[in-house]
Amino acid sequence: MGKIVYGIDVGGTSIKFGLFNSEGVRLITKFEKDTPKTNQQTSVLESIFNTIQETNQMYGYSELDIEGIGLAVPCPVKDGIVNSCANIKWERMNIRKELADKFSNQVHVVVSNDANIAAYGENASLEIPFRNAIVITLGTGVGSGIILNGEILEGSTGMGGEIGHTHVYDGPIETCGCGAKGCLEQMCASKGMTNYALELSKEMSTSINLNQITIKDIFEAAKLGDKLCLKVVDRAAEYLGKAASVVALTIDPDAFIIGGGISKAGQYFLDKIKNAYQKYARFSTGNKPFLLAKTGNDAGIIGAAHYAIKK
Amino acid sequence: MGKIVYGIDVGGTSIKFGLFNSEGVRLITKFEKDTPKTNQQTSVLESIFNTIQETNQMYGYSELDIEGIGLAVPCPVKDGIVNSCANIKWERMNIRKELADKFSNQVHVVVSNDANIAAYGENASLEIPFRNAIVITLGTGVGSGIILNGEILEGSTGMGGEIGHTHVYDGPIETCGCGAKGCLEQMCASKGMTNYALELSKEMSTSINLNQITIKDIFEAAKLGDKLCLKVVDRAAEYLGKAASVVALTIDPDAFIIGGGISKAGQYFLDKIKNAYQKYARFSTGNKPFLLAKTGNDAGIIGAAHYAIKK
Numbered sequence: 001m002g003k004i005v006y007g008i009d010v011g012g013t014s015i016k017f018g019l020f021n022s023e024g025v026r027l028i029t030k031f032e033k034d035t036p037k038t039n040q041q042t043s044v045l046e047s048i049f050n051t052i053q054e055t056n057q058m059y060g061y062s063e064l065d066i067e068g069i070g071l072a073v074p075c076p077v078k079d080g081i082v083n084s085c086a087n088i089k090w091e092r093m094n095i096r097k098e099l100a101d102k103f104s105n106q107v108h109v110v111v112s113n114d115a116n117i118a119a120y121g122e123n124a125s126l127e128i129p130f131r132n133a134i135v136i137t138l139g140t141g142v143g144s145g146i147i148l149n150g151e152i153l154e155g156s157t158g159m160g161g162e163i164g165h166t167h168v169y170d171g172p173i174e175t176c177g178c179g180a181k182g183c184l185e186q187m188c189a190s191k192g193m194t195n196y197a198l199e200l201s202k203e204m205s206t207s208i209n210l211n212q213i214t215i216k217d218i219f220e221a222a223k224l225g226d227k228l229c230l231k232v233v234d235r236a237a238e239y240l241g242k243a244a245s246v247v248a249l250t251i252d253p254d255a256f257i258i259g260g261g262i263s264k265a266g267q268y269f270l271d272k273i274k275n276a277y278q279k280y281a282r283f284s285t286g287n288k289p290f291l292l293a294k295t296g297n298d299a300g301i302i303g304a305a306h307y308a309i310k311k
Numbered sequence: 312m313g314k315i316v317y318g319i320d321v322g323g324t325s326i327k328f329g330l331f332n333s334e335g336v337r338l339i340t341k342f343e344k345d346t347p348k349t350n351q352q353t354s355v356l357e358s359i360f361n362t363i364q365e366t367n368q369m370y371g372y373s374e375l376d377i378e379g380i381g382l383a384v385p386c387p388v389k390d391g392i393v394n395s396c397a398n399i400k401w402e403r404m405n406i407r408k409e410l411a412d413k414f415s416n417q418v419h420v421v422v423s424n425d426a427n428i429a430a431y432g433e434n435a436s437l438e439i440p441f442r443n444a445i446v447i448t449l450g451t452g453v454g455s456g457i458i459l460n461g462e463i464l465e466g467s468t469g470m471g472g473e474i475g476h477t478h479v480y481d482g483p484i485e486t487c488g489c490g491a492k493g494c495l496e497q498m499c500a501s502k503g504m505t506n507y508a509l510e511l512s513k514e515m516s517t518s519i520n521l522n523q524i525t526i527k528d529i530f531e532a533a534k535l536g537d538k539l540c541l542k543v544v545d546r547a548a549e550y551l552g553k554a555a556s557v558v559a560l561t562i563d564p565d566a567f568i569i570g571g572g573i574s575k576a577g578q579y580f581l582d583k584i585k586n587a588y589q590k591y592a593r594f595s596t597g598n599k600p601f602l603l604a605k606t607g608n609d610a611g612i613i614g615a616a617h618y619a620i621k622k
Contacts, residue, residue, distance in 0.1 A: 076595065083595075132467055146561070148459070155563020156443055157595040162560040167553060167591045178593055242478060249473040250457070250561050252466020280478045282489055284387065284394075284468040 003067040004028070005308050006052060009114060009300030010073045011035060012087030015048065018301030019055055022067040025124075025305050028059065030298070040089040049102040068108040068311070070304030071095065072117035076158030080111045083158075110311045114300055116152045116161060119145025121303020122257050122293045124310070130254040134161065134247055135293065136240065138262035141177070142185040146251060152307070153251075163247065164189070168239055187239040190215050190262065197232045204228045219265040233265075234272065241276025248277075248285035259293025266292065314378040315339070316619050317363060320425060320611030321384045322346060323398030326359065329612030330366055333378040336435075336616050339370065341609070351400040360413040379419040379622070381615030382406065383428035387469030391422045394469075421622045425611055427463045427472060430456025432614020433568050433604045435621070441565040445472065445558055446604065447551065449573035452488070453496040457562060463618070464562075474558065475500070479550055498550040501526050501573065508543045515539045530576040544576075545583065552587025559588075559596035570604025577603060 003022035008015060018030045033051060036043035052069070056062060073095065075085035080096025100109040112120075119135030131150055137143040142164030146153040153160040169182035174195075176183045186192045194213045201210050206228035208217045222229035244256055256277075258270055274290045281288075295302050314333035319326060329341045344362060347354035363380070367373060384406065386396035391407025411420040423431075430446030442461055448454040453475030457464040464471040480493035485506075487494045497503045505524045512521050517539035519528045533540035555567055567588075569581055585601045592599075606613050 148464075153459075153562060156565045156599075157563055159560060159563040159594055159596050162563075162594070163557075165593045166557045166560050180591075180593055183593075246474075246477040246557060247561060249470060249477045250558060251464060252468055252470040252473075254467045280491075282476045282491055282494075283470055283473070285470050288467075 004061055004065050005067050005305045006055075006069045007301035007303070007305030007308065008048060008069065008071050009117070009304060010044065010048075010071060010088070011114075012074060015044075015051075016298075016301050017051060017055065018298065018305060019059065020305045022309060025302065025309065027298075027302075029055075030301060035088070041091065041093065044088060044090075045095070045099050045102070048099065063103055063105055063107060066103075066107050068110065068305075068308030069099065070117065070306070070308030071099065071109065071111040072114040072300045072304045073111060074114050077111055077113050077116075078154055078156075078158040080109075082111075108308065108311075110304075110308050112152050112154065112307060113145070113158060115143035116145035116154070117303040117307055118143070118259070118295075118299035119161065119257075119303070120147060120152055120307050121295055121299050121305075122259055123147050124306035125295050125302060126291075132251065132253040133255045133257055134163075134244075134251070134253050135257040135259060136163070136244070137260035137293070137299075138188060138240075138258065139260040140190055142183075142189050143260070146253070148251060148253075150310070163243055166243065166246075168243060184239060184243050188236040188262075193218060193232050193236055193262075196235060197228060200228050200231060204231075215262055216264075219269065223268060233269065236262075237269065237272035238276045240273045241278075242280050244273070244277045245280035245282070245285070248281055248288065252285060253288065255289045255291060257291045257293050259295075259299065263292055315372055315376050316378050316616045317366075317380040318612035318614065318616030318619065319359060319380065319382050320428075320615060321355065321359075321382060321399070322425075323385060326355075326362075327609075327612050328362060328366065329609065329616055330370065331616045333620060336613065336620065338609075338613075340366075341612060346399070352402065352404065355399060355401070356406070356410050356413070359410065374414050374416055374418060377414075377418050379421065379619030380410065381428065381617070381619030382410065382420065382422045383425040383611045383615045384422060385425050388422055388424050388427075389465055389467075389469040391420075393422075419619065419622075421615075421619050423463050423465065423618060424456070424469060426454035427456035427465070428614040428618055429454070429570070429606075429610035430472065430568075430614070431458060431463055431618050432610050432616075433570055433606055434458050435617035436606050436613060437602075443562065443564040444566045444568055445474075445555075445562070445564050446568040446570060447474070447555070448571035448604070448610075449499060449551075449569065450571040451501055453494075453500050454571070457564070459562060459564075461621070474554055477554065477557075479554060495550060495554050499547040499573075504529060504543050504547055504573075507546060508539060511539050511542060515542075526573055527575075530580065534579060544580065547573075548580065548583035549587045551584045552589075553591050555584070555588045556591035556593070556596070559592055559599065563596060564599065566600045566602060568602045568604050570606075570610065574603055 007018040019028045146161035164185040222233040318329040330339045457472035475496040533544040
């Protein structure tokens with residue numbers, strides 16, 4: 001029996017576990033557990049440790065078979081340390097060390113932010129991963145992660161690759177979840193798109209049901225030529241392309257990878273983003289590939305497993 | 312006699328040479344030579360090689376005393392290779408290899424873009440250099456360079472840290488030197504500032520001489536309360552602060568260092584940039600230090616020398 005690796009994606013509601021063969025990062029099993037709600041400063045890592053022990057036992061593995069454990073967490077991380085977390089009551093915790101210390105032998109543990117880990121996983125899952133890539137995940141929010149020289153770019157305080165909250169819009173707009181106004185996320189994530197559709201509907205007609213707008217409806221109608229929906233989609237693509245052009249003149253990545261729920265709109269949306277990008281790109285940065293992400297909902301556990309093996 | 316290092320800053324008009332003691336990067340001598348105007352594909356590196364040989368002879372050094380040679384060049388560089396250069400007729404040249412091969416023993420040569428090298432030098436000249444910093448140089452243009460994990464961030468095609476040409480302005484504006492419109496440089500470099508002063512002068516009065524506007528005059532008048540000049544300075548600071556906030560959520564550096572001619576306006580301008588930055592900064596990125604650069608006109612040769620020793 002070869003070595004194994006755990007990829008674990010910690011969320012405020014549930015914790016996703018993936019057990020993989022270390023070689024080739026092939027999935028053996030995956031499952032979810034509820035995130036403990038009380039005493040989270042100790043209970044979350046205890047629950048993770050216990051679940052690993054139980055899973056090991058169930059599948060006939062021992063601690064010595066574990067090549068690594070990767071943990072994706074929903075907050076900024078710097079060198080395995082979390083200072084505060086919006087979704088879990090963690091304060092000034094060395095997550096990496098605390099989890100590693102629970103094992104009797106020194107098990108190799110890595111911890112990083114969930115968007116960064118997902119980005120790492122998307123890139124690592126490519127046939128030939130890029131050395132430098134940015135992965136932008138479009139859904140309820142705009143998440144992103146940067147891979148530079150094959151490593152996650154955490155930055156000085158763990159805020160590397162957080163382009164979803166860069167300021168891109170000066171006009172009147174409601175307050176973003178981050179507390180500020182005019183974030184990229186407000187122009188390109190699902191809420192911003194549906195809000196914009198409602199705003200436009202005061203002056204334009206549309207074929208979609210305005211009482212129950214979905215992103216899927218917006219894209220489908222846009223493809224069929226609905227002018228209002230086309231405007232909503234084009235604005236999102238415009239801001240994403242512009243933001244990507246700024247990233248290109250900052251870190252100059254090899255490629256852009258677009259993932260998340262909204263990216264289900266597929267090549268149609270990707271082409272629009274790339275067109276906008278090329279309008280703003282300068283010098284030698286205009287011809288970078290734009291790819292659709294592939295790992296879907298398992299990006300977190302897959303990325304965590306890949307990162308645990310790599311580090 | 313200890314080892315020596317050459318820091319060389321290649322421009323379209325002249326080539327600046329610096330000879331340094333390797334230990335402590337202490338300057339022994341510096342001088343300039345005209346850049347050869349014909350057959351540049353071969354003549355420029357030949358001239359550099361010959362000048363090094365002559366200087367060595369003059370100061371009693373041999374090739375074996377050279378710990379390294381650092382070359383700053385006025386174009387994008389990737390792994391020592393230049394594909395094309397606006398100011399010197401270089402095409403698809405491995406500058407690093409071609410210069411190194413001229414020496415009989417293997418002399419250690421490094422090559423990078425001049426803005427990146429200057430940024431490296433500014434940071435390396437600090438008492439305690441930062442691991443991660445962005446240096447923004449304000450003058451005729453907006454140059455910048457990013458130091459990440461102590462290394463120059465060249466990026467995929469050598470365009471890393473070129474934030475001067477990120478798109479920041481959608482309004483009507485003349486074409487930028489890069490061929491596009493709305494670049495950061497157009498809002499914050501000297502030409503953009505004097506143009507804006509002229510534009511405002513149609514509606515506002517000012518104490519400065521509009522027939523011969525200098526950046527120095529604009530800053531001095533702004534400090535004395537000239538409303539027009541204050542508006543010009545504030546707009547430049549606003550765009551720089553906003554751009555810095557985007558950089559912070561991309562690479563999350565430890566610090567921002569501001570240099571170049573315009574930075575002679577000193578703490579007054581730095582405070583304005585930092586205020587604008589804090590308005591747009593998110594999460595844990597709001598408290599980063601903003602420093603004034605110190606190396607001045609020698610940033611190129613000093614940076615090249617530091618980089619040659621480090622690599």
